[in-house]
Amino acid sequence: xxxxxxxPQSLIILEGKNCTLQCNYTVSPFSNLRxxxxxxxxxxxxxxxxxxxxxxxxxxxxxATLDADTKQSSLHITASQLSDSxxxxxxxSDGYGQNFVFGPGTRLSxxx
Amino acid sequence: xxxxxxxxxxxxxQRGTSLTIQCQVDxxxxxxxxxxxxxxxxxxxxxxxxxxSEATYESGFVIDKFPISRPNLTFSTLTxxxxxxEDSSIYLCSARQGTSTEAFFGQGTRLTVV
Numbered sequence: 349x350x351x352x353x354x355x356p357q358s359l360i361i362l363e364g365k366n367c368t369l370q371c372n373y374t375v376s377p378f379s380n381l382r383x384x385x386x387x388x389x390x391x392x393x394x395x396x397x398x399x400x401x402x403x404x405x406x407x408x409x410x411x412a413t414l415d416a417d418t419k420q421s422s423l424h425i426t427a428s429q430l431s432d433s434x435x436x437x438x439x440x441s442d443g444y445g446q447n448f449v450f451g452p453g454t455r456l457s458x459x460x
Numbered sequence: 461x462x463x464x465x466x467x468x469x470x471x472x473x474q475r476g477t478s479l480t481i482q483c484q485v486d487x488x489x490x491x492x493x494x495x496x497x498x499x500x501x502x503x504x505x506x507x508x509x510x511x512x513s514e515a516t517y518e519s520g521f522v523i524d525k526f527p528i529s530r531p532n533l534t535f536s537t538l539t540x541x542x543x544x545x546e547d548s549s550i551y552l553c554s555a556r557q558g559t560s561t562e563a564f565f566g567q568g569t570r571l572t573v574v
Contacts, residue, residue, distance in 0.1 A: 382563070389568070389570070390568065391464070391466075391552050391566050391568050392503070392552075392565045393565070394562055394563065397562065437502060437503075448563070450502040450504075452501065453502050
């Protein structure tokens, strides 16, 4: 069964600190992996998309890694800001990228 | 990129009534989807909205309960029919051009059924 798991479920950090969110998946065949940020009351917004051949991709203070062999990904946030408080969702596409399998998300709270 | 406008952004409805949610994309897109997101949960795909033909529903979702229209490449509607409190959720529209391209989401419609 295609599944995406994320850890931790929730995380609280202080402003300025770094953090790393984890994503493990069993989706096969693999097409691509995406990280989304979802602010409360808003729709998800894409942070990164990675294909099988990419193992690192950055978007500002966000850096995603992908290990297709172990089927793991991480999202590293550097120098966190209050506006980083949101849910971060890992999404894996199977086959030809038609189907999205959503992870449950990690709820990040950045405190002053 | 594509900008997706959804309306209404929120509504409170009486049980037994129906609500139609509209999704407008600012450019033509190949694929449009409707998702449900229950409180504290991630997104669940309801259906793929097909232009000019019947939507393709996921397991657990049926056309009588969630009729969908897609008259052209920029617009779609989702109706939540004969609502019950269990339908209280956030409904999200999504669009993308192809299978491996960027997927964009609307801001969601927060539905509360009382």
